[in-house]
Amino acid sequence: xxxxxxxxxxxxxxxxxxxxxxxxxxxxxxxxxxxxxxxxxxxxxxxxxxxxxxxxxxxxxxxxxxxxxxxxxxxxxxxxxxxxxxxxxxxxxxxxxxxxxxxxxxxxxxxxxxxxxxxxxxxxxxxxxxxxxxxxxxxxxxxxxxx
Amino acid sequence: xxxxxxxxxxxxxxxxxxxxxxxxxxxxxxxxxxxxxxxxxxxxxxxxxxxxxxxxxxxxxxxxxxxxxxxxxxxxxxxxxxxxxxxxxxxxxxxxxxxxxxxxxxxxxxxxxxxxxxxxxxxxxxxxxxxxxxxxxxxxxxxxxxxxxxxxxxxxxxxxxxxxxxxxxxxxxxxxxxx
Numbered sequence: 336x337x338x339x340x341x342x343x344x345x346x347x348x349x350x351x352x353x354x355x356x357x358x359x360x361x362x363x364x365x366x367x368x369x370x371x372x373x374x375x376x377x378x379x380x381x382x383x384x385x386x387x388x389x390x391x392x393x394x395x396x397x398x399x400x401x402x403x404x405x406x407x408x409x410x411x412x413x414x415x416x417x418x419x420x421x422x423x424x425x426x427x428x429x430x431x432x433x434x435x436x437x438x439x440x441x442x443x444x445x446x447x448x449x450x451x452x453x454x455x456x457x458x459x460x461x462x463x464x465x466x467x468x469x470x471x472x473x474x475x476x477x478x479x480x481x482x
Numbered sequence: 483x484x485x486x487x488x489x490x491x492x493x494x495x496x497x498x499x500x501x502x503x504x505x506x507x508x509x510x511x512x513x514x515x516x517x518x519x520x521x522x523x524x525x526x527x528x529x530x531x532x533x534x535x536x537x538x539x540x541x542x543x544x545x546x547x548x549x550x551x552x553x554x555x556x557x558x559x560x561x562x563x564x565x566x567x568x569x570x571x572x573x574x575x576x577x578x579x580x581x582x583x584x585x586x587x588x589x590x591x592x593x594x595x596x597x598x599x600x601x602x603x604x605x606x607x608x609x610x611x612x613x614x615x616x617x618x619x620x621x622x623x624x625x626x627x628x629x630x631x632x633x634x635x636x637x638x639x640x641x642x643x644x645x646x647x648x649x650x651x652x653x654x655x656x657x658x659x660x661x
Contacts, residue, residue, distance in 0.1 A: 367535075372615045375531035377623060383539040390547050418639045421632050436628040450613050454624040457631070464635050468642030469544055475649035476551040 353395045360388035368462045372451065378458035382465025390473055398477045410470045417464025424456045487527055494520050505560045507553055515546035528590075532619045 367374075368381035393401035425436040433440030438453025497517045504510045518541025525534035588595035609621040623631050 372617055372620050374617060375535050375619075377532065377617075377620050380532070380535045380539050383536070383544055387539065387543050387547075390544065394547070414639060414642055418635055421635050425628075425632070436625075436632070438625060447612075447614055450625065451615075454613075454615075454620060457624045457628065458620070461631065461635050464639055468638050471642040472548065472645045473551070475645050476548055476555075479555055479649060 349395055353391050357388050357392055360391070361385060364388065364466075368458065369455070371458055372454055378461030379465050381458075382462040382467075383469060385462070386466040386469035386473070389470060393473065393477065398474070402474070405470060407474065410467050410474065413463050414467040414471060417460045417462070417467060420460030420463065421457050422460075424453055424460070428453070487524065490520055490524050490527070494524070505562065506558065507556075507560055508550070508558050510560075511546060511549040511553060514549065515542045518542040518545070532617075 364381050364385035364387075367376035367384060368378060371377035371381065389401060389405055392404065424438070424441075428437045428440050429435055431440040431443075436453075436457075438450045438457075439446040440449060441452050442449035494517065497513055497520065501510050501513045501517065504513070518537055522534040522538040522542065525531075525537055605622055605626055606618060608626070609615050609618040613621045613625070615621045
């Protein structure tokens, strides 16, 4: 994927337009992430959209520039972090005296608020893992040279 | 059925036929993206907005890019192959069996369908009274089916690990040597 990326970098329109769009794609990803309880979407879709913004950056500016923005190490860590957030919410509800992944105990005063908090955190975990794994797959594919 | 659904389904069929007959792989990869976009449109018409969202983001977006990335590692043209009869017959037979199977299914949107009488009413009511969430899908996904979603997240994690182990090992080594 190296060669087309290099050629793409010289295309002024592609470069300017993608730079203009990337912040909006990221913002839309965050909106889908945190508005998932009220509108369509959720962690999975948000993670994919978030990763797609970085894909666009990588396609236009090349893999090396993308890896300066999002290093391998960061992808690896957040890949595991998402699952840990999700499982951690379960452990937290255990420690607070409920069942595993029983969000009601997260807020002792208001069960409904606890449910919302739990869903928000769990979706965050899904989003982090999904966007990190999309990036990991992209890196793995794009990092290979043609045989 | 509304005419626009007919239109979308016939476009789907045409796209699928064109993909199967096409030798130029770049165009075939782009057409799979269009196929996903058309299915996303169909899902939206069926009020499955969350599924449509996923299909548009993953099918039309990410997987098309990954397919193009794979194409850059291989040739752009598929070699001409003669039509083989036995595989074609098996595909026809399987497709026919699936069509035959749909005849037994309840009509689309039938309120008496069994699926609407088991847990779904509880979920629909619970999302309103217990959660106060307008998006029932999120309530089911993150809470009623929280264990499943935890498993799915672990599956995605494992899949990414597998891809990294298979494809990225040489790169990781190279990056370390550079350091």
